[in-house]
Amino acid sequence: MRVLSFALRRAHVAPAWLLACALAPSVLAGQDVTASAHLDRGEVGVGQTFTLNVVLEGVQRFDQDPALPDMSAFAAFLSSGTQTSVRIVNGRTTVSLTVQYRFQATAEGTFEIGPVAVEASGRTLTTEPLSLRVSSTPPPGPGAGGAPAQRPADSGTIGPDDLFVVAEPNKRQVRENEPVIVEYRLYTRVNVSSYGVTRLPPTPGFWVEEFELPQQPRVEQVVRDGEAYATAIIRKVALYPTGPGTKTLEPLAIEAQVRVQRRSRDRLDEIFGGFFDRSSLFGDVVSTGAASRPIEIEVLPLPAEGRPAGFTGLVGDLAVESSVDRDSLAANEAVTLRVEVSGSGNLKALAPPELAFPPTVEAFPPEVTDRLGTTDAGVSGTRTWEYVLIPRAPGTLTVPGVDLGYFDAAAGRYETASADPVELRVTGRAVVDALPGARARGSVEALRSDIRFIRIDTPRFRRRGETLFDQAWFWVVALAPLGMIAGAAGVRRRRDRLAGDQAYARDRRAARVARKRLARAARLAGGEDARAFHAETAQALEGYAADKLDTSAAGIIRDDLRPALAGRGARDATVDEFLEVLEACDRQRFAPVGAEIDERRAFLARAESVLSALAREIG
Secondary structure, three states, rough: EEEEEEEEEHHHHHHHHHHHHHHHHHHHHHHHHHHHHEOOOEEEEEEEEEEEEEEEEEOOOOOOOEEEEOOOEEEEEEEEEEEEEEEEEOOOEEEEEEEEEEEEOOOOOEEOOOOEEEOOOEEEEEOOOOEEEEOOOOOOOOOOOOOOOOOHHHHHHOOOEEEEEEEEEEEOOEEOOOOEEEEEEEEEEHHHHHEEEOOOOOOOOEEEEEOOOOOOOEEEEEEEEOOEEEEEEEEEEOOOEEOOOEEOOOEEEEEEEEEEEEOOOOOHHHHHHHHHOOHHHHHHHEEEEEOOOOOEEEEEOOOOOOOOOOOEEEEOEEEEEEEEEOOEEOOOEEEEEEEEEEEOOOHHHOOOOOOOOOOOOOEEOEEEEEEEEEEEEEEEEEEEEEEEEEEEOEEEEOOEEEEEEEEEEOOOEEEEEOOOEOOOEEEEOOHHOOOOOOOOOOHHHHHHOOOOOOOOOOOOOOOOOOOHHHHHHHHHHHHHHHHHHHHHHHHHHHHHHHOOOOOHHHHHHHHHHHHHHHHHHHHHHHOOOOOHHHHHHHHHHHHHHHHHHHHHHOOOHHHHHHHHHHOOOOOHHHHHHHHHHHHHHHHHHHOOOOHHHHHHHHHHHHHHHHHHHHHHOOO
């Protein structure tokens, strides 16, 4: 029996397809098209990754991307990859296309993954539903069942004790609006080359303040449960609960790229692998996931007894000062009242004090200035309100004092921060029309009282002796049916040509399809998955070239693109730039994650520019 089997990545689909067609073209045409789905594992732990494989047999392309069911309740999408396979057994050739979707489990339980809808060869196929069990503790891996556990450097796998995330709150019982400082620490005893946060925990019922962390985390060496770990803080937040009750902080999930040393059990691999396999020297890069465990915070209500009348809802410590920029002025001149609050607590949510100004004073809404920072005690600093006041009458003006109540959590009682009233000496004489209530400043009625309009609407004139045929709208209505008939005939002729001439249809839709794919790439540019962004950009460029040249995108050979595009009128410089962008996409799709969002957007602008230049030149 003669068997030939091989599987290639997407960048090498064209040579495999040409070889399969050359070996057995007639058999491929009669192969049935089927779709199936399977998981790489049926049980995972919270924070671990799993792969959903969608397999299409019989053809090597989808009419549209598979429609996945909604899995957001228990999993976070990480990335996707495509693999093609050609198998020849006794002269019979079978082809298949597999799309691998990588997810990270985020919730515990048993979940059903619904059918996946696949469109291929003009048909809509659906796969069978699948079941996935997510446990709170990862299922036993290598070394379980009494066997000695292998170190990751020896086994090439990452165990749950080798890399994990822990959420560490400084308190588990607080009052309303009392800050809880939560540190998310990454513990590892393997070589982590890079990592990315795949799921930020939702925080309903909390006001969240993020700590600014250094771009390069500070790594410490610690001993945990008798094992040496390297640890670093990857996120730190101050949480202010907005209501009483028991609140749960959901897990934070990450995906890490870990370099492990591969050890083969095959003696031949040990002999020859050291010479030809670079991974035996430098190690393999393995993707693994981890997630913190949920933690519960008990929030106690603030006591009702002793609550002052000016209580602001703030828990912490306050001091308030009140001042004016001058203590004497003339009537109708402006003075600035400055109220400054300093201390610790959720000062960003602190509302301005309610001040009862005298009726002879016109007060404007205050301007707010913050000089706040986040420390281990929560948010601290100063918040300043500046009121512009305009006294309209002379005399001694008393600006009311400020009383702000707060709850001191350390002492367990309510306190009041106060600022004394401020006196102003106003000279000059009162202006009655300027007093508040005499006439609204800037009102519409005050402005219109200066001018009385006799007639507001614009008069209309008609020329004498004017007939119906002299009106432009008459000819528009009379000739509209003829224009509609001509337009319908043109549309019908274009549709007939689109239906009968496939090359013309692909040429006309090339730009539209490319714009849609670039729009999807633009949405992916702001996400965490840089590989998906570069894959979508490459599909836009390759698909445009394939439609213009009336060939299959899977069958495009890069070496043949240059003469083909030049034959359509493209300049050499434009073709060189086009091929350089495609090569950059291929490199980034298989490179470690690291491109910044600004770099992706700049790369997308470059791809759009070269696509526009190519469209202008080939027509």
